[in-house]
Amino acid sequence: MDDLIGKEKQMKYSSDHLKTDNGSLGCSDKIIEFNIPGSVKNVSGRIKPQNFIRADFTLLRELLGGIPEESALEAKGVQEYWETFRDSFLQAQEQSIHLNGKRSRHSKKPVWLNSELLRELRCKKGTRERWKREQASIAEYRNTSWARRDAERKPKGQLEPKLARDVKSSKKVLIYGM
Template sequence: MGDFNHPDICWRDNTTGHKESRKFLECVDDSFLLQVIEEPTRRGAMLDLILTNKESLVGDVKLKGSLGCSDHEMVEFRILRAARRACSKLTTLDFRRADFGLFGDLLGRIPWDRALEGRGAQDSWLICKGHLLQAQE
């Protein structure tokens, strides 16, 4: 959460025209992060962002007006989490037990030419990432 100061980024399309903002977008995508604020937070621009690796971890995002002399909107949100279990475990991938043949087969069934036709690099990456994560499950 914070003021990232990239007013030229279109978060709906993940596009921008400026080099520095493009680097920031690439960093966000390479880190598998999502931006969840949907409304402008300062003078029509979306500067204040909430980045998360799972959309289901953040909820009830609301802009609450400015505080004092600030020209930024206050952002209120809830961090959602499952109830703690007595023996909570951290889930990690065990690559030694992975079925890479099945993984390759699942990815091989995707009609990549059709799935990526007419898409730019950013959209193509998001589509590829989605298929990779789905096959991983």
């Protein structure tokens, strides 16, 4: 049981912690209560994706070669050896594998969405907010939303024949936001 749990957190249990309804552990109605000592760290923040295309694996191999051997760290014990290995491995990984920065949601926009359409979309949102606060009429909001929809249909319609033409000419095309 201890081998399955791991080396960092050992569960301490005894016969008085194991409780069952009918006294035997062979039934499916068993209730097992574990006491796990220690505190759990709350990790906050976002994990940045690693860019393996720009990674320098020769540097990583050299840095991992500098980690002391098991025989040198045998006297320390498993826990200290694991902590030493983990820290040196993470440090080598930071130095050799670059991280991608956080991607903003603004970069994930459709191809046909240009600055004019964004301006009209903001205008529509502003008109909707004013209509909610009863500062604009429903007709004004309806007109701005129809104008935005019409302005959105035209670039989408122009994009489809262009995409079909590129596919027929067998160019490698990758378009996001379809």
